[in-house]
Amino acid sequence: MTAQTLSQSLLPGEDLLDIDPNPQTAGRQARPLRFITCGSVDDGKSTLIGRLLWDTKAVKEDQAAALRRDSTGKQNELGLPDFALLLDGLQAEREQGITIDVAYRYFATDRRSFIVADTPGHVQYTRNMATGASTADLAVLLVDARSGILEQTRRHATIAAMMGIRQFVLAVNKIDLSNYDEAGFQTIARAFREIALSLGVRQVTAIPVSALKGENIVMRGDELMPWYSGPTLVEVLEKATQRTGQTTGFRLPVQRVSRPGEGFRGYQGTVAGGSIKPGDSVVVLPSGVEANVKAIVTYDLVRNAAVHGDAITLVLDRPVDVARGDMIAAIDQRPMTGRAFTARLVALSPDGVVPGKRYWLKAGSRRQRVLLRPTSQLDLSTGNWDDANFLPVNGIGVVELDFEDVAVFDSYETNRDTGAFILIDPETLNTVAGGMIDGKRSKSGRFDALPDADRATVTLPARLLEAFLKTEFARAHAGEIKVTGPEEVEGE
Template sequence: MTAPANTAALAEVQDLPEAEAAKAVKDSRPLRLITCGSVDDGKSTLIGRLLWDTKAVKEDQAAALSRDSGKQNDLGLPDFALLLDGLQAEREQGITIDVAYRYFSTDRRSFIVADTPGHEQYTRNMATGASTADLAVLLVDARAGLLEQTRRHATIASLMGIKQFVLAVNKFDLVSYDKSVFDRISHEFKELALSLGVRQITAIPMSALKGENVVYGASTIMPWYDGPTLVQALELATIRTATAGGFRLPVQRVSRPGESFRGYQGTVAGGSIKPGDSVAILPSGIVANVKQIVTFDLVRNAAVAGDAITLVLDRQVDVSRGDMIVSLDGQPMTGLGFDAQLVALQPGGIEPGKRYWLKAGSRRQRVVVQPVSQLELSSGKWKPHAETLAMNAIGKVRLSFDELAIFDTYEQNRATGAFILIDPDTNNTVAGGMVTAKRSDLGGIHREGERVLLSLPADLAEELMASEAFAARRDDVDIRRISGQRSNEIFETLE
């Protein structure tokens, strides 16, 4: 393996300060990444080559690979894609269908890589892989350049909160290592990435099949390229953390092993907590102090994001599954209306005005979805007044809840800003979404089919229901009472 470039040089390539780059190099936590892009751009082959050249392929796997590859290619190499494409249908068709996760490491760092499918009909699987990734390796066939599916995958990755991209201009040997081809594709992609709010971009010309600029450098073949190899770029990437924001514990279970113990169990979704800290229970808003933090085999002095814990409070409070225990400072947003972006995942798409189940963590709530605009992948512009969102469409929507909902923006916290939509008629997951903001139009009038839904403060709702005028329209109108807290939000907004 060629010697890695020095920290200062690589930091310049990825627009990172030298100190931050050095910290990333020494980080022992696994970096989660995905490979994405259009069909036949070489995603599985690239990961297979990574595994092969980093010695992550065991002897029995290598023997099976040689056997399954049949006749080797002109380079005398096995079919590296078979290390990832394990399903029979994938091997028969030569495509990736499911998401395949693999582990490999270098002397500096360990990695978990997800190989995601390039076909449009499997976009939902790509979105699944992107939802937990810190970095996206976007492959482009040097002969074809950026395609619509390339743009779709880049957009979905950015919506999923990925802010670090490696553009792998693959199959570069098939364009005779032409620098002008690399410059044109990398410039076009950087314009796309900047429009998506992504600024950490590393473009690398490579041949996954030959292993050029993947693990080993290719300076003799491409003397004009002096940037990092793919592995060197990955070693300097940063890991997204959820410890910086406020404490979040979505309650998954209330533990009552005896009369003297009541604990609230879940996985910390953000921030940190220690005994003595004050917390609020949402949506009720009750305040309590942390008495004890318990895990499977010990009592802890603190807990951080990712820890599975049982939280014991200093008083008896009403907490149930689906509630969220949060820090007093920096609480999440609560409300009945939110703006979001989502990806439609089923053939039926998203129907405007239909009531879906929204699942976020351990919460499940009824929600009405109203599409606002849809992204045109060819132009990169949002088309307003979207009536429906078809399968694989990326859209902006408004979410309207019957009961108080709790969210952070996805940009602030992946775990508490993401959700899925479930069709109540089929129980199919029809969309995955990310909350972008709390809606400013608090309360109001909405139409659901033939009925009208009024969202009003409780006292006004009672007064209206008692009126004679309402009695004649009782069968056509539903009234949703807004809580006192919600009423205060409305009045604060009016002020």
């Protein structure tokens, strides 16, 4: 078994962007790929990232010299500097020898450039991992070839999947210390695939690597691993897909209204879903007023189209009331509007998330008051969702949101930009949680992302039903599936 990629099929909203065979413009033909690395303390994560930077020549001579100066006697046996020192930028970290925050690293190959969110592996830093994962399209999970999958690996995979990452790379590191044992590697890879599938992640690539020796990171490790013919880590990264936000219709959260002079009124923002062209009909939410697009203005050109990610100024064909915080959306593919939603939340602040407190919620450019009530918390060691009414720091939970004014969202599953939010404590003004919308609640409290007719039906025997409903997969897809026991099916 050497083809390590389980599924190359693209998920909805994803697009294989790279490598245009006939480039029309100079430079790189893809957006930077953002990915996250996660591993336990001793898996060699710093060495892996250091190796990526070193072998792609992102470490400059003077930085290397400073490293050698700092790490007296701490060079490894290959005469390379101690990579951890390159990465742990803050003095507090150097003193304690641990990584305490998310750091961003940059490197590039001829084909693509990369932004790595380097996050700590300690369990108490779930919040940092969630932060790094929020913008990532891919997660590299590290395990030690000698110890295999740990509880920590499962935790990291769970958080990454929940934050919307749909591509995993399992880097089985220190393969040299396992005597390049193929059978051991395959066992670990199989176990990990099972975890990934249980989280709804189908794109999994497992790679045997030695970060220290640089095998299968940038350079191949064929000599000692003739049994592995899959891609190197960098090859997987170069070919990874990016979300393009096309699964929802056009979305423009309005950041500001531009009125520079008589006769011009434009709505400035970044397209958060779909695409738009002059003449298209749009609706302003939450007011519901309708209009048509007259022009798409940018500094360079008055454009004939704009797509997800473009920062534009939109001009409408009639005077309508639009303010910062409003959303301009496709008239025929509207987001959800309402006062009651269900979401998953990661608590980031030492105070946790308290029921009945009125927080500020910011989503896109919109900020509004919200009351929230935690209903369950994810137990990362079992993967079960247990009843809860409070979320401690680093806790992941399901909450019910109740707004004073109408809120506008897509589900996070369909659109990461318009389905995400942060919570701000009204007194400290700190960011205390990150949240992902699952769906809208109706008056009866029933969960309501898709109408029943559009949901896939999953039928399970009663003994499995309860356990399934507690899984991350069931949570993540709650709006898309309808779970029934066998009796109901028989009755239909």
